Amino acid sequence: MTEKPKLTKKDFTSDQEVKWCPGCGDYAILSATQMAMSKIGIPPHQVCVVSGIGCSSRFPYYVNTYGMHSIHGRAPAVASGVKLQNPELSVWIITGDGDGLSIGGNHLAHILRRNLDVNIILFNNEIYGLTKGQYSPTSSPGLKTKSTPYGSLDRSFSPAKFALGAGASFFARTIDTDPKHMIEVFQKAHAHKGTSLIEVFQNCVIFNDKVHDEYTNRKTRDDYTVRLEANKPMLYGKDQDKALIQDGFGFQTVPAAGNEDKYFIHDPSDANLAQILTQLDGTNGPIPLGVIKEDKDHVYDEDFHQQITDQKNKMPPADIKSLLFSGTTWEVN
Amino acid sequence: MKDIDQVVIRFSGDSGDGMQLTGSQFSNTSAQMGNDLATFPDFPAEIRAPQGTVAGVSGFQVHFGSIQIHTPGDEPDVLVAMNPAALKANLLDVKKGGTLIINEDAFNELGFKKAGYEANPLEGLEEDHKVIKAKITTQTKEALKDIELDGKSKARCKNFYALGMTYFMYSRSLDPTLEWIKEKFAQNELLQSANTMALKAGFHYAETIHAQANTYSVASAEIEKGVYRQISGNTALAWGFIFAAQRAGLELFLGSYPITPASDILHELSKHKHFGVKTFQAEDEIAAICAALGASFAGALSMTTSSGPGIALKSEALNLAIMLELPLVVVDVQRGGPSTGLPTKTEQSDLNMAMFGRNGDSPAIVLAAKSPSDCFHMAFEACRLSLEHMTPVILLSDGYIANGSAPWKIPDIENDFPSITPQFATDEDKKEGFLPYKRDNEKLCRKWAIxxxxxxxxxxxxxxxxxxxxxxxxxxxxxELMVCLREKKVAKVCDFIPEQVIEGEVESETLIVSWGGTYGSVHEAVKKFNLEHDKTVAHVHLQYLNPLPKNFESILKQYQKIIVCELNRGQLKEYLNGKFSLNALGYSKVQGKPFKVRELIQFFGKEV
Structure with missing residues (x-):
């Protein structure tokens, strides 16, 4: 018996030179994705990576699988066609905050609503990078950019609230400075049946450097983030010394010690809990990282093919001639 | 009984009066009785426009005869007007001396007001027309008095009463419609008998009042032997796609978004899942074409169907398909534009968009179907060229041929159509590393690797x-090399399409050029013109617009005068004039309606 050779990151690395800016968070996300794919163990020819337009969307060129760098905002629609035509493929969508939530907001909403079995990695750097620094739909109000010299007037989009509002069956958040966490989250996303949306806090060194600084620098990160794990209490802080506990329809932070009886246990299948967790946006407690929501629901591509199978079983064998001769015909002699 | 060779009837009423159904029943019956025919449904964009107003008038015209019929007819011989608005909207079209069947019940003060008449329009009508007045609503209700239905439901059967009257006048058999009623209302006996009785009552009423008047008999037409059916352009497109997918050994994937007048293709394909047809109603026009393109990448025969405003939205993704060099069929069922324009009316004004509506130097194959039944053939051609040449094809239809129907001799699918052979990547291609943009010499096509x-x-x-x-x-x-390669690849398609055929009198000084859905009218006009005049014309009708047939330029150069007839402001004319340095004249019409044979003949007479 010959065992399949184990896949490594190299199997998922294309021969193309990667052309992001030095120090860009995209490198780490690319590497984590390649690692996750090799750990998952799907052969590269059964993977298809589809992207839109933007810095992050150059991603498919660097992954040695099938791939398509499509048009701005439309990757979810292109990927839907790929998945519906061949449900055996592992389909990954790469998008950014501008691509996915601005020009492509409609398609992102609808793929989440339909719940196709695909994985979406949304690189959120709160800025337009490839067009050289305009504010994006996730930028903080007041942000001064080239297109908003006096400060942005837009209220910002929360990808988490957007996802849950659209009926996402899986939403997770991770961060470009933590490869181990990214790899874990990507593997979980792949294991989930249905659309998995992963928001990655990604740093743009050129146009919006340190936008996620409080979640990434060693001094503050432990106090500003909470790592969620299913069936575990929500503890955070340098020595896991703080606990998030329920407070009406929200959370409050208490010392971990002495409050064991009030610990709140994370359950990604609890839709109400997921809703409350989306309220935590970094201004009112730590920001949750990890799988925020995961529940089972109808998977569109499965139902799509089941309906075809059902019709094939129900109807007489498909015959083009009987189609042409169906209904009223008459003979001219 | 009088024998005549052709008749044009227009059924006209409120958009809720069932005129489309009445018209299609009349055409089905006539087709089954061996007549050749053409139909023209003409309805408002609103589902139920304000009752009784001219805006809400819905019409269905049938032209049937014992001769070959190419158009739905210029002027109705008979107008059925279910209310004053229907009379107002159509009276000017009716032939002098033609017959008007009037539903007297609707001709009251309220009806006149809604239609915008100040006085009773029936006064004086008899001078130029034969007027048959009938209290159609009252008589229908009276005929159904013993049926346990409410008054409103009974009144709704009045279209079958009117249909019955026309059946008597043109000696139609009641059987096909009776059979249809039986099937349609199999679950509802009350409606089954109500509609049956209304049809018969109308027939008998006409028999009674016209006992002395003329009835007409239209003999069977001399048409080619074979088995026939009725088909509309949209259905023919859908079936052509299913057939092409089967011929190519591929699964069919449709990404579409509802839009008038193209939605029926989505509806039709959605019914045939047992053929393995995949239909995806996307969230918008852009997602529809993008999903189709994704499915094409993954190995499907993919298509998207829409109309002008939707095609405008798709142009970026269509350009991506041209860049990727993947097969994709894009159907544009043209309607009046610009913008939302005239959603339910016909026009040919998307030609420029199909040819040029993309950024960059971005050539696409452009085809156009010429009649409802030709849609089957051109759907097949669009798939064949797209799959064998690895590039998108835009197939132009229009509102007129999409909704109009005509008898169709069912083709011999085994022998009448070529094979479709997409070039998939083979093991040979990966020996030294697969090169996705390596091309063959014959077609300059890259291989499809799924x-x-x-x-x-x-x-x-x-x-x-x-x-x-x-x-x-x-x-x-x-x-520059890649732009030119993509250009040459599309240009080479002319080696794989039929040469242009010349119709009419080949030996003439003048050449008439037409394209797409106007074939019937232009063909008929050319035929009649040549019969009536000493100076004749030749005619070419284009179905392949880009690339043009190989012999097309040499045909153009044979004629001293060229007239291009099209339902737009001269888009093909301008294109040909630019491309071939011609000085062609144009005959243009943008009224949301097909050409009338008479207006074409008049123009030819003036110019030839």
Whole structure:
């Protein structure tokens, strides 16, 4: 018996030179994705990576699988066609905050609503990078950019609230400075049946450097983030010394010690809990990282093919001639 | 009984009066009785426009005869007007001396007001027309008095009463419609008998009042032997696609978004899932074409169906398909434009958009169907060219042929159509590493390598790519090479399409050029013109617009005068004038309606 050779990151690395800016968070996300794919163990020819337009969307060129760098905002629609035509493929969508939530907001909403079995990695750097620094739909109000010299007037989009509002069956958040966490989250996303949306806090060194600084620098990160794990209490802080506990329809932070009886246990299948967790946006407690929501629901591509199978079983064998001769015909002699 | 060779009837009423159904019943019956025919449904964009107003008038015209019929007819011989608005909207079209069947019940003060008449329009009508007044609503209700239905439901059967009257007048058999009623209302006996009784009552009423008057008999037409059916352009497109997919051995994927007048293709294909047809109603026009393109990448025969405003939205994704060099069929069922324009009316004004509506030098194959039944053939052709040449095809239809129907001799699918052979990547192609943009010499086509196959992994994208490898390249000379390769590839398609046929009198000084859905009218006009005049005309009708047939230029150069007839402001004319340095004249019409044979003949008479 010959065992399949184990896949490594190299199997998922294309021969193309990667052309992001030095120090860009995209490198780490690319590497984590390649690692996750090799750990998952799907052969590269059964993977298809589809992207839109933007810095992050150059991603498919660097992954040695099938791939398509499509048009701005439309990757979810292109990927839907790929998945519906061949449900055996592992389909990954790469998008950014501008691509996915601005020009492509409609398609992102609808793929989440339909719940196709695909994985979406949304690189959120709160800025337009490839067009050289305009504010994006996730930028903080007041942000001064080239297109908003006096400060942005837009209220910002929360990808988490957007996802849950659209009926996402899986939403997770991770961060470009933590490869181990990214790899874990990507593997979980792949294991989930249905659309998995992963928001990655990604740093743009050129146009919006340190936008996620409080979640990434060693001094503050432990106090500003909470790592969620299913069936575990929500503890955070340098020595896991703080606990998030329920407070009406929200959370409050208490010392971990002495409050064991009030610990709140994370359950990604609890839709109400997921809703409350989306309220935590970094201004009112730590920001949750990890799988925020995961529940089972109808998977569109499965139902799509089941309906075809059902019709094939129900109807007489498909015959083009009987189609042409169906209904009223008459003979001219 | 009088024998005549052709009749045009227009059924006209409120958009809720069932005129489309009445008209299609009349055509089905006539087709089954061996007549040749053409139909023209003409209805408002609103589902139920304000009752009784001219805006809400819905019409269905049938032209049937014992001769070959190419158009739905210029002027109705008979107008059925279910209310004053229907009379107002159509009276000017009716032939002098023609017959008007009037539903007297609707001709009251309220009806006149809604239609915008100040006085009773029936007064004085008899001077130029034969007027048959009938209290159609009252008589229908009276005929159904013993049926346990409410008054409103009874009144709704009045269209079958009117249909019955026309059946008597043209000696139609009641059987096909009776059979249809039986099937349609199999679950509802009350409606079954109500409609049956209304049809018969109308027939008998006409018999009674016209006992002394003329009735007409239209003999069977001399048509080619074979088995026939009725088909509309939209249904024919859908079936043509299913057939092409089967012929190519591929699954059919449709990404579509509802839009008038193209939605019926989505409806029809959605019914045939047992053929393995995949239909995806996307969230918008853009997603529809993008999903189709994704499915094409993954190995489907893919298509998207829409109309002008939707095609405008799709142009970016269509351009991506041209760049990726993947097969994709894009159907544009043209309607009046610009913008939302005239959603339910016909026009040919998307030609420029199909030819040029994309950024960059971006050629697409452009085809146009010429009649409802030709849609089957052209759907097949669109799929064949797209799959065998690895590039998108835009197939132009229009509102007139999409909704109009005509008898169709069911083709011999085994022998009447060529094979479709897409070029898939083979093991040979991966021996030294697969090159996704390596081309063959004959067609300049790249190979189709479908995700899931080992050894052919590649990345496609909208960025310019290096020749052969497909890797991103910004090299200026490579870009020029690739632009020219894509251009040549489409130009080479002319070696794989039929040569242009000349109709009419080949030996003439003047050539009439037409394209797409106007074939019936122009063909008929040319035929009649040549019969009536000493100076004759030749005619070419284009179905392949880009590339043009190989012999097309030499045909143009044979004629001293060229007249291009089209339902737009001269788009093909301008194109030909520019491309071939011609001085062609145009005959243009943008009224949301097909050409009338008479207006074409008049123009030819003036110019030839």
């Amino acid at each position: 995700p899931g196959r080992e050894g052919f992994m590649h990345r496609l994208g909208g960025l310019e790519k290096e020749n052969e490898t497909g890797n991103v390249s910004y090299d200026s000379y490579n870009h």
